[in-house]
Amino acid sequence: MSDRSQLISTGEPFQFDKERDAEFERLVKRYPTRESMILPALWLTQEQEGWISQEAIAYIADRIGTFASKVYEAATFYTMYNLHPMGKHHICVCRTLSCWLRGKQEIIDYMRDELGLTPGKKTEDGKFSLEEVECLGHCGTAPVVQVDGEFHENMDVEKFKSLLATLK
Numbered sequence: 200m201s202d203r204s205q206l207i208s209t210g211e212p213f214q215f216d217k218e219r220d221a222e223f224e225r226l227v228k229r230y231p232t233r234e235s236m237i238l239p240a241l242w243l244t245q246e247q248e249g250w251i252s253q254e255a256i257a258y259i260a261d262r263i264g265t266f267a268s269k270v271y272e273a274a275t276f277y278t279m280y281n282l283h284p285m286g287k288h289h290i291c292v293c294r295t296l297s298c299w300l301r302g303k304q305e306i307i308d309y310m311r312d313e314l315g316l317t318p319g320k321k322t323e324d325g326k327f328s329l330e331e332v333e334c335l336g337h338c339g340t341a342p343v344v345q346v347d348g349e350f351h352e353n354m355d356v357e358k359f360k361s362l363l364a365t366l367k
């Protein structure tokens with residue numbers, strides 16, 4: 200999660216399931232070129248697997264008819280794409296200036312001390328994974344945490360603890 204240049208191999212071939220396959224075919228008709236499908240195809244993969252493996256990159260490139268390097272570039276550039284297996288609940292903490300000044304580190308420290316969870320890792324039980332990310336676009340309500348894609352603003356350790364307690 201921290202090193203976004205390294206892809207992980209599952210050692211197994213990847214392909215879309217029936218539902219994503221149909222969605223790919225539906226979407227591809229809406230774009231002027233097949234290469235425009237790189238980002239949607241990465242989303243479909245993440246929806247299906249929770250993350251994007253080396254094999255998935257090769258599959259998407261093949262399916263679209265482009266170079267794997269182009270799919271790799273997109274997948275590694277955008278931090279919304281997970282390049283490692285995630286925990287059941289994936290936590291992103293913004294590390295950019297406003298969040299940094301307003302206490303994001305206290306939340307990170309809490310996870311390290313209470314859950315043994317550090318950026319780029321999963322808890323032993325696989326329940327949580329953590330990543331520090333760049334600005335999430337809600338700087339006026341920093342610090343901002345995103346859990347399973349949902350934004351939580353004006354966070355502090357107490358609010359964060361309550362939030363974790365709601366996650367099964």
Ligand code: FES
Pocket residue numbers: 293294295296297298299333334335336337338339341342343
């Ligand atoms: S700096 Fe954290 S949301 Fe912008």
